[in-house]
Amino acid sequence: MLLNDFLKEWRNGEPCLTVKTSGSTGTPKTMLVEKERMLNSARITCDFLGLTAADTALLCMNLNYIGAKMMVVRSLDRGMKLVTVPPSGHPYADLPAEFRALGRITFAAMVPLQVYNALQVPEETEWLRSIDHLIIGGGGIDERVAQQLKTFPKHVWSTYGMTETLSHIALRRLNGPDASEWYRPFDTVKVGRDAEGCLTIDAPMVHDGLLVTNDRVELLSDGAFRILGRKDNVIVSGGIKIQIEEVEHTLRPFMDKPFLITKAPSEKFGEAVVILTEETDMGQVEEICLNTLPKYWVPRKYVHVDKLPMTETGKPARFNSQFIIHNS
Numbered sequence: 001m002l003l004n005d006f007l008k009e010w011r012n013g014e015p016c017l018t019v020k021t022s023g024s025t026g027t028p029k030t031m032l033v034e035k036e037r038m039l040n041s042a043r044i045t046c047d048f049l050g051l052t053a054a055d056t057a058l059l060c061m062n063l064n065y066i067g068a069k070m071m072v073v074r075s076l077d078r079g080m081k082l083v084t085v086p087p088s089g090h091p092y093a094d095l096p097a098e099f100r101a102l103g104r105i106t107f108a109a110m111v112p113l114q115v116y117n118a119l120q121v122p123e124e125t126e127w128l129r130s131i132d133h134l135i136i137g138g139g140g141i142d143e144r145v146a147q148q149l150k151t152f153p154k155h156v157w158s159t160y161g162m163t164e165t166l167s168h169i170a171l172r173r174l175n176g177p178d179a180s181e182w183y184r185p186f187d188t189v190k191v192g193r194d195a196e197g198c199l200t201i202d203a204p205m206v207h208d209g210l211l212v213t214n215d216r217v218e219l220l221s222d223g224a225f226r227i228l229g230r231k232d233n234v235i236v237s238g239g240i241k242i243q244i245e246e247v248e249h250t251l252r253p254f255m256d257k258p259f260l261i262t263k264a265p266s267e268k269f270g271e272a273v274v275i276l277t278e279e280t281d282m283g284q285v286e287e288i289c290l291n292t293l294p295k296y297w298v299p300r301k302y303v304h305v306d307k308l309p310m311t312e313t314g315k316p317a318r319f320n321s322q323f324i325i326h327n328s
Contacts, residue, residue, distance in 0.1 A: 001063040003084055006072060010035065020064045021163045031163055033066075040205040041166040042074040044186050048171070049133050049155070051107055053079035056099070058108040058131075060084075060091035062312055067137055070167040071109050080107065089117045092124045102130035109159075111138040113310075116145050128152075135159050137168060139315045140245070143252055149174045158183075160227070162213070166206045170225070182224040193219050198231055216243075233318070238269040240296045244318070247273070247297050254288045255279070258308050262318040264301060272300035280304060 009017045015036070021029045057080045061068035068087070075082040083105065085094035091114055092100065099105055108131050115136055118124040128134065129152050137159035149156050152175045160183045161168030170183040185191050190202040194212055201211040214231040229245035244261045251259070259277035266272035279285050282302045289298050309317040
């Protein structure tokens, strides 16, 4: 979708517009969302961050999805100047020269892959460091990336949200004295846990009714929460429940190349742990897993891929069944 197409849809007089879900756990779906609630979401974020007409926002994500649409709505609501570049892994490369200058972009939203790419290029890193408010969403942030972001002088945030909540409902600071692994909901949001330990969200400004997520969380009495992993990212292998994110967290310090954990059907175990990696030395990968992981977490299959499967929004496409069957 082009910006002009979105603006026409926004201004067509209809109360709702369409948006795609990310498809991180299945086929992307189309949702009808209320424009008034999108405005509510935009205002909550802009108020929290203190954004005004003096700010310049960067649109560098796919406008089919809620994260990009909300950047436009925030800009419209606050009268911010909006700079647009085609969605790509390197937004800086397509920026007009005048906006490459340090401090010219004051507000940006990116997916983790875009941030990772920028951190590999010194010039892009310095530009990224100059952004007053950088919000990162659409997927988990690698710990090595998080360590680099800790030294940034401005404001860097990890966001928690989904299409159903019209972008984020909670933020956690990644740098400065307030850096934390705990997300803190906006004042208009109440959170809880269901019987399976999954986060529940009551956000009447952006969503009608209680929303039950698939994210297993640890919850503090003040409403702050920490993500443990997705309920649908549990592998049941030989009767043992294995949380995919915990396996990846344990392996990450020892893996030089990108990787992800997924699963495949197993006649013996029901489900088997599978590792997909861009590493070519599979013997080395197997040795790392054997020396690092508990016995029941060790992958049963090791699969080399040229590029990890990802969704359009940069999330791991873990359960692409055709991909797993093809490589089994």
